């Protein structure tokens with residue numbers, strides 16, 4: 504999961520508050536120290552950490568909890584709000600006709616991101632084209648073309664033409680009828696003056712609606728310098744932080760964004776075309792703090808346009824039958840790696856961890872689950888608690904499976920139900936909806 508260690512430490516600090524008997528200066532100081540340590544370890548800039556912790560301390564000790572919120576919830580809510588302030592609200596890239604130029608250093612994940620971003624718009628119904636204006640790196644053309652071909656995205660490039668602004672210009676001409684046009688540019692290993700000049704030249708031709716800086720989450724404190732240089736050259740309108748799935752240090756990139764007064768538009772969380780997420784600060788922080796990412800889950804479900812009539816409201820009220828579980832598994836199976844989807848749910852910190860076995864609901868297992876459920880009565884499907892040993896035997900026989908598999912299904916259901924209850928409960932008695940606002 505994104506910034507696992509940071510999330511773990513922050514959750515630890517919040518748990519301390521949630522379980523404290525009273526909120527006083529000692530508790531606040533202790534929690535603030537934990538938060539500072541967690542942020543510094545994740546490479547968040549010291550200055551930012553200090554001003555954040557001062558604000559948390561100040562507010563936690565002086566502000567009165569609003570009606571309906573106890574002092575513990577209030578302090579947790581302050582931490583949540585201040586973390587959101589720290590990373591900024593995020594750049595909203597609307598779903599409309601536009602040109603987007605990507606800039607960034609070599610290895611930042613720019614090429615991969617161009618294809619991911621195109622996939623993002625294409626899946627939302629916009630006709631999307633990618634223009635390869637990276638004429639510097641040998642192999643960029645082939646890599647990007649292959650990625651686009653795989654996703655059925657129109658690709659424009661000119662092999663052999665080293666004049667990047669010219670390629671960009673021709674590309675825009677050739678892709679006039681597309682809604683979203685993404686121009687990928689070349690990087691260098693380091694910030695070099697010819698790179699900056701090239702960006703200016705391409706920018707002069709493309710005049711994109713959005714100029715997004717692609718940054719590797721792991722670059723740490725150099726992020727600020729990069730953000731500043733690209734910002735001066737082309738005026739970046741947002742940042743895409745890549746590889747947040749694989750680093751404990753994303754704080755450097757996040758700090759650079761805060762310092763340069765830009766904001767994050769997307770985050771890259773894996774290597775495949777769908778591993779790009781629209782960045783929303785509240786969602787990101789909720790997830791980091793283990794408050795769950797229900798919104799993310801729902802958005803992902805809509806993206807693949809699955810027809811799933813899982814009753815989320817009923818689920819949030821704690822009603823989660825075997826039928827719901829089946830629908831849920833079926834939907835998740837269509838959405839791609841189950842593990843990733845499951846990790847969006849707040850099992851991590853406060854809820855429970857599902858074992859690897861529970862993640863691995865393969866097609867065959869789903870098939871077997873279907874047979875098993877077909878052999879259950881409606882009463883059993885609605886209320887699996889009544890399924891005793893003799894019923895298990897009957898169901899196994901009826902479905903042509905084994906009692907162990909029936910038990911496994913029931914166990915998975917119990918685990919998921921428990922997780923969903925955890926999701927409702929959040930931290931102790933905390934009202935999650937209130938916090939996620």
Ligand code: GDP
Pocket residue numbers: 607608609610611612613614615616690745746747748749770771772773774778
């Ligand atoms: P470029 O030189 O900036 O164009 O970088 P590439 O797009 O070629 O990416 C460099 C490497 O980073 C490739 O191996 C990508 O698969 C990988 N990569 C890019 N984005 C992500 C991400 O969000 N997560 C992970 N884990 N890997 C990524």
